[in-house]
Amino acid sequence: MRDAGRIAAMVLDYITPHVVAGANTLDLDAKIEKFIKDNGAVSATIGYKGYKHASCISLNDVVCHGIPSVKTVLKNGDILNIDVTVIVNGFYGDTSRMYWVGEVSEAAKKLTRVTYDAMMAGINVVKSGLPLNEIGNEIERVVAPHGYGIVREYCGHGLGRKFHEDPMVLHYAHPAPNSPKLRKGLTFTVEPMVNIGGWRTFTENDGWTVRTVDGTLSAQFEHSIAVTDDGVEILTESPMGFKFPPYL
Numbered sequence: 466m467r468d469a470g471r472i473a474a475m476v477l478d479y480i481t482p483h484v485v486a487g488a489n490t491l492d493l494d495a496k497i498e499k500f501i502k503d504n505g506a507v508s509a510t511i512g513y514k515g516y517k518h519a520s521c522i523s524l525n526d527v528v529c530h531g532i533p534s535v536k537t538v539l540k541n542g543d544i545l546n547i548d549v550t551v552i553v554n555g556f557y558g559d560t561s562r563m564y565w566v567g568e569v570s571e572a573a574k575k576l577t578r579v580t581y582d583a584m585m586a587g588i589n590v591v592k593s594g595l596p597l598n599e600i601g602n603e604i605e606r607v608v609a610p611h612g613y614g615i616v617r618e619y620c621g622h623g624l625g626r627k628f629h630e631d632p633m634v635l636h637y638a639h640p641a642p643n644s645p646k647l648r649k650g651l652t653f654t655v656e657p658m659v660n661i662g663g664w665r666t667f668t669e670n671d672g673w674t675v676r677t678v679d680g681t682l683s684a685q686f687e688h689s690i691a692v693t694d695d696g697v698e699i700l701t702e703s704p705m706g707f708k709f710p711p712y713l
């Protein structure tokens with residue numbers, strides 16, 4: 466799991482200098498696919514439920530599962546999430562980060578920072594014995610004061626020898642008196658999607674692209690993590706030390 470996580474994080478490091486105005490997202494995806502292969506890993510998303518690409522690239526009001534396209538050309542002021550999942554020796558590593566193109570609005574910067582802080586708050590509370598629902602409670606504690614919407618239809622997930630498995634990790638506060646307790650060795654993702662407006666989303670007719678209903682900007686970060694003896698280990702930490710934008 467460490468090897469898979471590290472290579473997934475290396476992909477996001479590698480693509481960073483290529484995320485510039487004028488780049489199209491199909492070209493970014495092609496670069497990502499090649500980098501994954503060159504590092505001896507396999508893309509988990511190519512062929513997954515009919516998905517054809519090595520990354521999801523989600524711009525502005527796209528919440529997740531944006532399909533790379535030659536027609537999607539980055540422009541100054543865009544914010545985007547790039548999400549990659551790789552398989553290494555049968556194990557999955559799944560991670561995503563936000564990127565900024567040129568000068569972005571103060572509103573976009575704040576959304577990005579709050580979403581990162583929310584993910585990290587959800588991760589940092591993790592330890593053996595913690596009721597699973599406390600992760601969502603913690604994320605909502607960070608997001609709520611800003612009035613943003615936390616997406617409810619998509620959640621974090623267990624991963625290991627499979628892409629998506631139990632448990633489902635909800636990113637919003639919810640009472641759960643019988644919430645299962647985390648145990649050492651459990652590996653899963655924390656990947657909150659946060660919208661400036663409401664939490665509601667819809668899926669386009671392409672069957673993948675998820676957008677905010679109200680058209681407001683959406684941000685997401687994702688780490689794969691492991692519950693350890695004394696807390697938590699982030700498996701997809703950036704080897705280059707990239708946390709949130711601006712990176713360079």
Ligand code: MF3
Nearest residue numbers: 510513516521530548550559
């Ligand atoms: N990487 C996404 C996740 O965090 C799943 C993408 S599935 C795809 O779970 F088919 F859209 F690529």
Ligand code: CO
Nearest residue numbers: 559654656687
């Ligand atoms: Co995931």
Ligand code: CO
Nearest residue numbers: 548559560687
């Ligand atoms: Co992902």
